[in-house]
Amino acid sequence: MTRFLNGLNRDIADVVEMYQYVELQEMVHQAIKVEQQLKRRNILNMQEKGKDEAQRENVFNIRCLVEGKVCSMIIDGGSCTNVDSTTLVEKLNLQTLKHPRPYKMQWLNDIEEVKVDKQVSVPFAIGKYKDEVLCYVVLMEVGHILLGRPWQFDRKLTHNGYTNHFSFLYNEHKITLAPLSLNQVFDDQITMRKARQCEKSK
Structure with missing residues:
Protein backbone atom coordinates (compact mmCIF):
# COMPACT_ATOMS: atom_id res chain seq x y z
CA MET A 1 0.00 0.00 0.00
CA THR A 2 2.89 2.36 0.76
CA ARG A 3 4.34 1.87 -2.72
CA PHE A 4 0.94 2.66 -4.29
CA LEU A 5 0.54 5.76 -2.11
CA ASN A 6 4.04 7.01 -3.01
CA GLY A 7 3.24 6.62 -6.72
CA LEU A 8 0.18 8.88 -6.55
CA ASN A 9 0.02 12.52 -7.54
CA ARG A 10 0.91 14.52 -4.40
CA ASP A 11 -2.49 16.28 -4.23
CA ILE A 12 -4.30 12.93 -4.38
CA ALA A 13 -1.91 11.22 -1.94
CA ASP A 14 -2.38 13.99 0.65
CA VAL A 15 -6.12 13.27 0.81
CA VAL A 16 -5.91 9.47 0.46
CA GLU A 17 -3.43 9.02 3.31
CA MET A 18 -5.86 10.64 5.79
CA TYR A 19 -8.05 7.50 5.75
CA GLN A 20 -7.56 3.98 7.18
CA TYR A 21 -7.52 1.02 4.74
CA VAL A 22 -7.65 -2.74 5.25
CA GLU A 23 -7.08 -3.69 1.59
CA LEU A 24 -5.27 -2.13 -1.35
CA GLN A 25 -8.52 -2.17 -3.34
CA GLU A 26 -10.12 0.27 -0.86
CA MET A 27 -7.16 2.62 -1.26
CA VAL A 28 -7.37 2.45 -5.07
CA HIS A 29 -11.12 3.18 -4.94
CA GLN A 30 -10.53 6.20 -2.66
CA ALA A 31 -7.72 7.49 -4.92
CA ILE A 32 -10.04 7.34 -7.93
CA LYS A 33 -12.76 9.25 -6.05
CA VAL A 34 -10.29 11.94 -4.96
CA GLU A 35 -8.89 12.26 -8.48
CA GLN A 36 -12.39 12.77 -9.91
CA GLN A 37 -13.17 15.39 -7.25
CA LEU A 38 -9.95 17.27 -8.04
CA LYS A 39 -10.70 17.18 -11.77
CA ARG A 40 -14.18 18.62 -11.17
CA ARG A 41 -12.71 21.33 -8.96
CA ASN A 42 -10.09 22.20 -11.61
CA ILE A 43 -12.77 22.45 -14.31
CA LEU A 44 -14.85 24.76 -12.13
CA ASN A 45 -11.79 26.90 -11.39
CA MET A 46 -11.06 27.19 -15.11
CA GLN A 47 -14.64 28.27 -15.79
CA GLU A 48 -14.43 30.90 -13.06
CA LYS A 49 -11.34 32.49 -14.61
CA GLY A 50 -12.01 35.68 -16.52
CA LYS A 51 -12.21 35.46 -20.28
CA ASP A 52 -8.98 37.42 -20.74
CA GLU A 53 -7.13 35.50 -18.02
CA ALA A 54 -8.08 32.23 -19.69
CA GLN A 55 -6.10 33.38 -22.76
CA ARG A 56 -2.91 33.85 -20.74
CA GLU A 57 -1.46 30.42 -21.53
CA ASN A 58 -3.22 29.64 -24.80
CA VAL A 59 -1.92 29.36 -28.31
CA PHE A 60 -3.99 31.45 -30.73
Missing part, protein backbone atom coordinates in the same frame (compact mmCIF):
# COMPACT_ATOMS: atom_id res chain seq x y z
CA ASN A 61 -6.60 29.20 -32.41
CA ILE A 62 -9.16 30.44 -34.92
CA ARG A 63 -11.42 29.02 -37.61
CA CYS A 64 -11.11 29.99 -41.26
CA LEU A 65 -12.65 29.00 -44.58
CA VAL A 66 -10.58 27.33 -47.28
CA GLU A 67 -12.56 26.79 -50.47
CA GLY A 68 -15.80 26.97 -48.48
CA LYS A 69 -14.72 24.38 -45.87
CA VAL A 70 -14.26 25.27 -42.18
CA CYS A 71 -10.66 24.67 -41.09
CA SER A 72 -8.73 25.17 -37.87
CA MET A 73 -5.87 27.64 -37.89
CA ILE A 74 -3.15 28.41 -35.37
CA ILE A 75 -1.15 31.63 -35.35
CA ASP A 76 2.19 31.02 -33.63
CA GLY A 77 5.00 33.56 -33.37
CA GLY A 78 7.35 30.77 -32.28
CA SER A 79 7.09 28.99 -35.62
CA CYS A 80 9.58 29.98 -38.32
CA THR A 81 7.38 28.58 -41.12
CA ASN A 82 3.82 28.61 -42.44
CA VAL A 83 2.48 25.05 -42.52
CA ASP A 84 -0.50 23.34 -44.14
CA SER A 85 -1.54 19.80 -43.19
CA THR A 86 -1.35 17.03 -45.76
CA THR A 87 -4.91 16.11 -44.76
CA LEU A 88 -6.24 19.50 -45.85
CA VAL A 89 -4.27 19.45 -49.11
CA GLU A 90 -5.57 15.97 -49.96
CA LYS A 91 -9.20 16.59 -48.90
CA LEU A 92 -9.48 19.82 -50.89
CA ASN A 93 -7.25 18.59 -53.71
CA LEU A 94 -5.04 21.68 -53.48
CA GLN A 95 -2.31 21.99 -56.12
CA THR A 96 1.17 21.56 -54.59
CA LEU A 97 4.57 22.73 -55.80
CA LYS A 98 7.97 21.14 -55.18
CA HIS A 99 9.83 22.71 -52.29
CA PRO A 100 12.99 24.42 -53.62
CA ARG A 101 15.11 23.16 -50.67
CA PRO A 102 13.58 20.01 -49.08
CA TYR A 103 14.43 19.35 -45.43
CA LYS A 104 13.24 17.34 -42.40
CA MET A 105 11.43 18.52 -39.26
CA GLN A 106 10.26 16.81 -36.07
CA TRP A 107 8.16 19.18 -33.97
CA LEU A 108 4.70 18.98 -35.57
CA ASN A 109 3.66 15.43 -34.73
CA ASP A 110 4.40 12.56 -32.38
CA ILE A 111 5.45 10.07 -35.02
CA GLU A 112 8.91 10.71 -36.52
CA GLU A 113 10.84 13.13 -38.66
CA VAL A 114 8.76 14.52 -41.50
CA LYS A 115 10.23 15.31 -44.90
CA VAL A 116 9.19 18.74 -46.14
CA ASP A 117 9.32 18.56 -49.93
CA LYS A 118 6.08 20.28 -51.02
CA GLN A 119 4.49 23.67 -50.63
CA VAL A 120 1.04 24.99 -51.42
CA SER A 121 -0.57 28.38 -51.87
CA VAL A 122 -3.63 28.36 -49.60
CA PRO A 123 -6.48 30.86 -50.11
CA PHE A 124 -8.37 31.42 -46.86
CA ALA A 125 -10.97 33.74 -45.36
CA ILE A 126 -11.66 34.82 -41.80
CA GLY A 127 -14.88 36.79 -41.85
CA LYS A 128 -14.47 39.55 -44.45
CA TYR A 129 -10.67 39.20 -44.44
CA LYS A 130 -9.44 37.16 -47.42
CA ASP A 131 -5.82 36.25 -48.00
CA GLU A 132 -3.53 33.69 -49.59
CA VAL A 133 -0.39 32.29 -48.00
CA LEU A 134 2.40 29.99 -49.17
CA CYS A 135 2.74 27.04 -46.75
CA TYR A 136 4.93 23.97 -46.45
CA VAL A 137 2.90 20.75 -46.63
CA VAL A 138 3.50 18.36 -43.71
CA LEU A 139 1.71 15.74 -41.65
CA MET A 140 0.30 17.82 -38.79
CA GLU A 141 -2.30 16.87 -36.18
CA VAL A 142 -2.73 20.10 -34.18
CA GLY A 143 -4.72 21.85 -36.89
CA HIS A 144 -5.11 22.36 -40.61
CA ILE A 145 -3.05 25.55 -41.03
CA LEU A 146 -0.29 27.04 -38.89
CA LEU A 147 0.72 30.62 -39.66
CA GLY A 148 4.16 31.43 -38.30
CA ARG A 149 6.60 34.33 -38.40
CA PRO A 150 6.69 34.70 -42.23
CA TRP A 151 2.97 35.52 -42.45
CA GLN A 152 3.11 37.70 -39.33
CA PHE A 153 6.07 39.61 -40.73
CA ASP A 154 4.45 40.10 -44.15
CA ARG A 155 1.22 41.40 -42.57
CA LYS A 156 3.02 43.51 -39.92
CA LEU A 157 0.92 41.91 -37.18
CA THR A 158 0.57 43.42 -33.72
CA HIS A 159 -0.14 40.96 -30.93
CA ASN A 160 -1.92 42.03 -27.73
CA GLY A 161 -0.51 39.52 -25.25
CA TYR A 162 -3.22 40.25 -22.67
CA THR A 163 -6.27 39.61 -24.85
CA ASN A 164 -4.39 37.30 -27.27
CA HIS A 165 -5.76 39.33 -30.21
CA PHE A 166 -3.86 40.01 -33.43
CA SER A 167 -4.39 43.19 -35.42
CA PHE A 168 -3.02 44.54 -38.70
CA LEU A 169 -3.91 46.70 -41.69
CA TYR A 170 -5.04 44.93 -44.83
CA ASN A 171 -6.06 46.89 -47.93
CA GLU A 172 -6.28 49.98 -45.69
CA HIS A 173 -8.74 48.29 -43.30
CA LYS A 174 -7.89 47.44 -39.70
CA ILE A 175 -8.35 43.71 -39.09
CA THR A 176 -8.53 42.31 -35.54
CA LEU A 177 -8.50 38.57 -35.04
CA ALA A 178 -9.86 37.14 -31.77
CA PRO A 179 -9.09 33.58 -30.62
CA LEU A 180 -11.55 30.78 -30.08
CA SER A 181 -12.61 29.97 -26.52
CA LEU A 182 -11.11 26.96 -24.75
CA ASN A 183 -14.35 25.02 -25.31
CA GLN A 184 -14.33 25.78 -29.04
CA VAL A 185 -10.70 24.67 -29.35
CA PHE A 186 -11.51 21.47 -27.46
CA ASP A 187 -14.50 20.77 -29.73
CA ASP A 188 -12.34 21.32 -32.82
CA GLN A 189 -9.66 18.94 -31.51
CA ILE A 190 -12.27 16.23 -30.84
CA THR A 191 -13.76 16.69 -34.33
CA MET A 192 -10.32 16.43 -35.97
CA ARG A 193 -9.41 13.35 -33.90
CA LYS A 194 -12.65 11.61 -34.95
CA ALA A 195 -11.99 12.49 -38.59
CA ARG A 196 -8.45 11.04 -38.36
CA GLN A 197 -9.80 7.85 -36.76
CA CYS A 198 -12.40 7.49 -39.54
CA GLU A 199 -9.65 7.91 -42.16
CA LYS A 200 -7.45 5.29 -40.47
CA SER A 201 -10.31 2.78 -40.29
CA LYS A 202 -10.94 2.97 -44.06
Whole structure:
Protein backbone atom coordinates (compact mmCIF):
# COMPACT_ATOMS: atom_id res chain seq x y z
CA MET A 1 0.00 0.00 0.00
CA THR A 2 2.89 2.36 0.76
CA ARG A 3 4.34 1.87 -2.72
CA PHE A 4 0.94 2.66 -4.29
CA LEU A 5 0.54 5.76 -2.11
CA ASN A 6 4.04 7.01 -3.01
CA GLY A 7 3.24 6.62 -6.72
CA LEU A 8 0.18 8.88 -6.55
CA ASN A 9 0.02 12.52 -7.54
CA ARG A 10 0.91 14.52 -4.40
CA ASP A 11 -2.49 16.28 -4.23
CA ILE A 12 -4.30 12.93 -4.38
CA ALA A 13 -1.91 11.22 -1.94
CA ASP A 14 -2.38 13.99 0.65
CA VAL A 15 -6.12 13.27 0.81
CA VAL A 16 -5.91 9.47 0.46
CA GLU A 17 -3.43 9.02 3.31
CA MET A 18 -5.86 10.64 5.79
CA TYR A 19 -8.05 7.50 5.75
CA GLN A 20 -7.56 3.98 7.18
CA TYR A 21 -7.52 1.02 4.74
CA VAL A 22 -7.65 -2.74 5.25
CA GLU A 23 -7.08 -3.69 1.59
CA LEU A 24 -5.27 -2.13 -1.35
CA GLN A 25 -8.52 -2.17 -3.34
CA GLU A 26 -10.12 0.27 -0.86
CA MET A 27 -7.16 2.62 -1.26
CA VAL A 28 -7.37 2.45 -5.07
CA HIS A 29 -11.12 3.18 -4.94
CA GLN A 30 -10.53 6.20 -2.66
CA ALA A 31 -7.72 7.49 -4.92
CA ILE A 32 -10.04 7.34 -7.93
CA LYS A 33 -12.76 9.25 -6.05
CA VAL A 34 -10.29 11.94 -4.96
CA GLU A 35 -8.89 12.26 -8.48
CA GLN A 36 -12.39 12.77 -9.91
CA GLN A 37 -13.17 15.39 -7.25
CA LEU A 38 -9.95 17.27 -8.04
CA LYS A 39 -10.70 17.18 -11.77
CA ARG A 40 -14.18 18.62 -11.17
CA ARG A 41 -12.71 21.33 -8.96
CA ASN A 42 -10.09 22.20 -11.61
CA ILE A 43 -12.77 22.45 -14.31
CA LEU A 44 -14.85 24.76 -12.13
CA ASN A 45 -11.79 26.90 -11.39
CA MET A 46 -11.06 27.19 -15.11
CA GLN A 47 -14.64 28.27 -15.79
CA GLU A 48 -14.43 30.90 -13.06
CA LYS A 49 -11.34 32.49 -14.61
CA GLY A 50 -12.01 35.68 -16.52
CA LYS A 51 -12.21 35.46 -20.28
CA ASP A 52 -8.98 37.42 -20.74
CA GLU A 53 -7.13 35.50 -18.02
CA ALA A 54 -8.08 32.23 -19.69
CA GLN A 55 -6.10 33.38 -22.76
CA ARG A 56 -2.91 33.85 -20.74
CA GLU A 57 -1.46 30.42 -21.53
CA ASN A 58 -3.22 29.64 -24.80
CA VAL A 59 -1.92 29.36 -28.31
CA PHE A 60 -3.99 31.45 -30.73
CA ASN A 61 -6.60 29.20 -32.41
CA ILE A 62 -9.16 30.44 -34.92
CA ARG A 63 -11.42 29.02 -37.61
CA CYS A 64 -11.11 29.99 -41.26
CA LEU A 65 -12.65 29.00 -44.58
CA VAL A 66 -10.58 27.33 -47.28
CA GLU A 67 -12.56 26.79 -50.47
CA GLY A 68 -15.80 26.97 -48.48
CA LYS A 69 -14.72 24.38 -45.87
CA VAL A 70 -14.26 25.27 -42.18
CA CYS A 71 -10.66 24.67 -41.09
CA SER A 72 -8.73 25.17 -37.87
CA MET A 73 -5.87 27.64 -37.89
CA ILE A 74 -3.15 28.41 -35.37
CA ILE A 75 -1.15 31.63 -35.35
CA ASP A 76 2.19 31.02 -33.63
CA GLY A 77 5.00 33.56 -33.37
CA GLY A 78 7.35 30.77 -32.28
CA SER A 79 7.09 28.99 -35.62
CA CYS A 80 9.58 29.98 -38.32
CA THR A 81 7.38 28.58 -41.12
CA ASN A 82 3.82 28.61 -42.44
CA VAL A 83 2.48 25.05 -42.52
CA ASP A 84 -0.50 23.34 -44.14
CA SER A 85 -1.54 19.80 -43.19
CA THR A 86 -1.35 17.03 -45.76
CA THR A 87 -4.91 16.11 -44.76
CA LEU A 88 -6.24 19.50 -45.85
CA VAL A 89 -4.27 19.45 -49.11
CA GLU A 90 -5.57 15.97 -49.96
CA LYS A 91 -9.20 16.59 -48.90
CA LEU A 92 -9.48 19.82 -50.89
CA ASN A 93 -7.25 18.59 -53.71
CA LEU A 94 -5.04 21.68 -53.48
CA GLN A 95 -2.31 21.99 -56.12
CA THR A 96 1.17 21.56 -54.59
CA LEU A 97 4.57 22.73 -55.80
CA LYS A 98 7.97 21.14 -55.18
CA HIS A 99 9.83 22.71 -52.29
CA PRO A 100 12.99 24.42 -53.62
CA ARG A 101 15.11 23.16 -50.67
CA PRO A 102 13.58 20.01 -49.08
CA TYR A 103 14.43 19.35 -45.43
CA LYS A 104 13.24 17.34 -42.40
CA MET A 105 11.43 18.52 -39.26
CA GLN A 106 10.26 16.81 -36.07
CA TRP A 107 8.16 19.18 -33.97
CA LEU A 108 4.70 18.98 -35.57
CA ASN A 109 3.66 15.43 -34.73
CA ASP A 110 4.40 12.56 -32.38
CA ILE A 111 5.45 10.07 -35.02
CA GLU A 112 8.91 10.71 -36.52
CA GLU A 113 10.84 13.13 -38.66
CA VAL A 114 8.76 14.52 -41.50
CA LYS A 115 10.23 15.31 -44.90
CA VAL A 116 9.19 18.74 -46.14
CA ASP A 117 9.32 18.56 -49.93
CA LYS A 118 6.08 20.28 -51.02
CA GLN A 119 4.49 23.67 -50.63
CA VAL A 120 1.04 24.99 -51.42
CA SER A 121 -0.57 28.38 -51.87
CA VAL A 122 -3.63 28.36 -49.60
CA PRO A 123 -6.48 30.86 -50.11
CA PHE A 124 -8.37 31.42 -46.86
CA ALA A 125 -10.97 33.74 -45.36
CA ILE A 126 -11.66 34.82 -41.80
CA GLY A 127 -14.88 36.79 -41.85
CA LYS A 128 -14.47 39.55 -44.45
CA TYR A 129 -10.67 39.20 -44.44
CA LYS A 130 -9.44 37.16 -47.42
CA ASP A 131 -5.82 36.25 -48.00
CA GLU A 132 -3.53 33.69 -49.59
CA VAL A 133 -0.39 32.29 -48.00
CA LEU A 134 2.40 29.99 -49.17
CA CYS A 135 2.74 27.04 -46.75
CA TYR A 136 4.93 23.97 -46.45
CA VAL A 137 2.90 20.75 -46.63
CA VAL A 138 3.50 18.36 -43.71
CA LEU A 139 1.71 15.74 -41.65
CA MET A 140 0.30 17.82 -38.79
CA GLU A 141 -2.30 16.87 -36.18
CA VAL A 142 -2.73 20.10 -34.18
CA GLY A 143 -4.72 21.85 -36.89
CA HIS A 144 -5.11 22.36 -40.61
CA ILE A 145 -3.05 25.55 -41.03
CA LEU A 146 -0.29 27.04 -38.89
CA LEU A 147 0.72 30.62 -39.66
CA GLY A 148 4.16 31.43 -38.30
CA ARG A 149 6.60 34.33 -38.40
CA PRO A 150 6.69 34.70 -42.23
CA TRP A 151 2.97 35.52 -42.45
CA GLN A 152 3.11 37.70 -39.33
CA PHE A 153 6.07 39.61 -40.73
CA ASP A 154 4.45 40.10 -44.15
CA ARG A 155 1.22 41.40 -42.57
CA LYS A 156 3.02 43.51 -39.92
CA LEU A 157 0.92 41.91 -37.18
CA THR A 158 0.57 43.42 -33.72
CA HIS A 159 -0.14 40.96 -30.93
CA ASN A 160 -1.92 42.03 -27.73
CA GLY A 161 -0.51 39.52 -25.25
CA TYR A 162 -3.22 40.25 -22.67
CA THR A 163 -6.27 39.61 -24.85
CA ASN A 164 -4.39 37.30 -27.27
CA HIS A 165 -5.76 39.33 -30.21
CA PHE A 166 -3.86 40.01 -33.43
CA SER A 167 -4.39 43.19 -35.42
CA PHE A 168 -3.02 44.54 -38.70
CA LEU A 169 -3.91 46.70 -41.69
CA TYR A 170 -5.04 44.93 -44.83
CA ASN A 171 -6.06 46.89 -47.93
CA GLU A 172 -6.28 49.98 -45.69
CA HIS A 173 -8.74 48.29 -43.30
CA LYS A 174 -7.89 47.44 -39.70
CA ILE A 175 -8.35 43.71 -39.09
CA THR A 176 -8.53 42.31 -35.54
CA LEU A 177 -8.50 38.57 -35.04
CA ALA A 178 -9.86 37.14 -31.77
CA PRO A 179 -9.09 33.58 -30.62
CA LEU A 180 -11.55 30.78 -30.08
CA SER A 181 -12.61 29.97 -26.52
CA LEU A 182 -11.11 26.96 -24.75
CA ASN A 183 -14.35 25.02 -25.31
CA GLN A 184 -14.33 25.78 -29.04
CA VAL A 185 -10.70 24.67 -29.35
CA PHE A 186 -11.51 21.47 -27.46
CA ASP A 187 -14.50 20.77 -29.73
CA ASP A 188 -12.34 21.32 -32.82
CA GLN A 189 -9.66 18.94 -31.51
CA ILE A 190 -12.27 16.23 -30.84
CA THR A 191 -13.76 16.69 -34.33
CA MET A 192 -10.32 16.43 -35.97
CA ARG A 193 -9.41 13.35 -33.90
CA LYS A 194 -12.65 11.61 -34.95
CA ALA A 195 -11.99 12.49 -38.59
CA ARG A 196 -8.45 11.04 -38.36
CA GLN A 197 -9.80 7.85 -36.76
CA CYS A 198 -12.40 7.49 -39.54
CA GLU A 199 -9.65 7.91 -42.16
CA LYS A 200 -7.45 5.29 -40.47
CA SER A 201 -10.31 2.78 -40.29
CA LYS A 202 -10.94 2.97 -44.06
